[in-house]
Amino acid sequence: MSRHSQVRSASRLQERLDSLNTARELAAGVLADAQLEAVYDVLDRAASRRSLSTGHTVVGFFGATGSGKSSLFNAVSGSNLATAAARRPTTSAPLAAVWGEEGSGPLLDWLDVRDRHALPEVADFAGGEAGLILLDLPDIDSTTVENRQLVERLAGMVDVLVWVLDPQKYADAAVHHGFLRPMATHGAVTLVVLNQMDKLNAADGNAVVDSLRGILEQDGLAGVPVFGTSAVTGDGVAAVRGAIRNVVVQREAATQRLSADVARAASGLAEVSGDGEAHGVSSQAKAHLVAELATAANVPLVVHAVERSFKRQSARRTGWPVTRWLLRFRPDPLRRLNLGRDDAKPELNRTSLPPAGAPGRARTDAAVRAFVDDASAGAPGPWRAAIRGVARDGREQLPDALDQAIAGTDLKASRRPLWWALFNAFQWLALLLAVGGLAWLGVVAALGYFQLPTPEVPRTEGWPWPTLMVAGGVLFGVVLALGGRMLGAGAARVRAKGASRRLQAAVGLVAEEHIVEPVEVEITRLKAFNAALKAARGG
Structure with a gap:
């Protein structure tokens, strides 16, 4: 390559x-x-x-007891290293045959292979600039735990796996289920050798090889090269050596x-x-969540209080001055909820809204659950659990956060319309007119009582001016009061709608911070995870 x-x-x-x-x-x-x-x-x-x-390719020889793995290792390497190794007292130690010794030391240290032997170049095997390390390993079915652990460790580390099987145990479930099947993704770096073919005649040998290929296909290793060999006669060894050489040369x-x-x-x-992507947050689901949270947080109660408070303030500013003072004895609906105060600090203030009871909490829980179920639909189980988890954490913070949001919302309670001042001025003019008429009538009555000369009172259409002043002032004041009440009711509804919008927006920000945004973060994380996983798998 x-x-x-x-x-x-x-x-x-x-x-x-x-x-x-x-x-x-x-x-x-x-x-x-x-x-x-x-x-x-x-x-x-x-x-x-x-x-x-x-520059080195590490090839490991793996096989069960009696497969002739070490004999094949010797035949392929052109040495008797494995035979010598079998006489060593520590049979659990792997043995390495090395071609191209330079640079191999750190690699063998990482593999933790201590028994190393540098070999000369073998014709048609390891040549050129490419390096090769052949490993002869303990039996994969060894009864010694340490041996099996060593084999499992090196099976996860070598570059190429050569599985040596024999005609008697080539279908052994322990080999296929324990090693080959879990390594189905490694077909590109796997060679399978059916050794001891000299024990079979040609027809039986072909049948066994075909049977082995069928089993390998079931293991997910269809297409993996299968070589029939005999370490005793040397048949097929050159083909195995050539396959290894090709792997080494390609690097x-x-x-x-x-x-x-x-x-x-x-x-x-x-x-x-698991597979799947989350449905995601829809505007409809978010709007439903905000509406339900607003209801649970008593936003309708606050909106109603805003309307009633404005009506009360409007009556106090535009009503008949003689009777408007009575409204002082009626408590302001907003103040009763600890809202609408000019000197309030939202970050410290709390409302006096009634705490959510069991129905309110159930409504909040149901709203959050419905939102999460809609947003996480289609997501795999673990990710749905994660999405529910962040929503549950946010749900615990909702009561206090919603109360703070309502307390911090500007309800425009201190804003006084211009028409209040105009109505108030006209009311006082009407009162002054009525009082002036009464004073005039009082003077005339006093003069008559003391038998003093009484000046002629001007008249219009036969009605004395003082009487017209009193009647006109009172009537004008009443009309102003009624007009102010009607105008105030309409303006109160407008102000209540504005307060409702601002409160809904405040609740929406709370929902966004504690529920929507954390859920969206998890959904985005799932999407990024799936994309990364696809890229990692080579998709």
């Missing part, structure tokens, strides 16, 4: 690793820690392997192995997460 292709493959791998890490970070707190830890292990192994020799095995690890880890995340 050309240098340019290798660079491009490495770049694609880095992008997938970055996407997998992004998916892992986004899933924190949503998916199980154990699954996220497994993904981190993959990322950590990938970072370690890519920092070590890229793509490490990248392909890590890509398969990423795909497997991403598939694991996808499996525990």
Whole structure:
């Protein structure tokens, strides 16, 4: 493979690793820690392997007891290293045959392989600038726990996996279910060798190979190369050696192995997460939530109080001065709720609205639940739980936040319309007119009582002016009062509508901060997670 292709493959791998890490970070707190830890292990192994020799390909020989794995290792490597290793007291230690020793040390240190042997070049095998490390490993069905753990560890670290099977146990469920099937994503870096073919005749050998291919297809490894060999006679060994040489020369095995690890880890995340995207927040669902929260927060009660308070203030400013003072004994509806005060500090003030009872709390819970169910529809189970969780946390803060929002809303209670001043001025003129008429009549009556000369009182259409002044002043005051009451009622409704809009907006901000925005953050996180997961899987 050309240098340019290798660079491009490495770049694609880095992008997938970055996407997998992004998916892992986004899933924190949503998916199980154990699954996220497994993904981190993959990322950590990938970072370690890519920092070590890229000029060496690590090929591991895996096989069960009696498969002839070590004999095949010797035949392929052209040495008797595995035979010598079998006589060592620590059979659990892996053995390495190395071609191209320079730069292999740190890589073998990372693999924790201590028994290393540098071998000369074998014709048609490991040649040129490419390096090769063959590993002979303990049996995968070893009864020693340490051996099995070592095999499982190195199966997750080597670049190429060579599975050595034998005609007697090639269909062993422990091998297929325990190792091959879980590594179905690693077909590009997997070779399967059916050893000991010298024990079968040609017809039986072909039948066993066909049967093995069928089982591998069930394992998800359809198309994986299958070689029939005999370490005793040497049949098929050259083909295995050639396949390994091709892998080494291409220098793509490490990248392909890590890509398969990423795909497997991403598939694991996808499996525990589930498929699907959340429906998202709709304007209709948000409007319904705000309306329900406003009702639960007694916004209609406040709006009604605004209307009644304005009517009261209007009557005090435009009513007949002789009787308007009686309104002082009627409490202001807004003040009773601790609202509408000019000196109130919203950040410190609280309303005197009645606390939500069981019906109010149930209504709030139902509204939040309906909103979350609509927004999270279609999301996988763990993500729906996460969305519900943030909404539940926000729900706990709603009562206090809504009370503060209402207390901090400018209800325009201190704004006095200009027509109040005009009506008030005319009312006092009407009162002065009536009082002036009464004073005039009083003077005339006093003069008559004391038998003093009484001046002629001007008349209009036979009606004395003082009497007309009293009647006109009183009548004008009453008409002004009635007109002011009617005008005040209309203006009160307008002011109440304005207060309702502002209160609804305040409730909407609370809903946005404590419910809508956290839900949208989780939905966006799910969308980003799915996108990162798709990129990590190579989609």
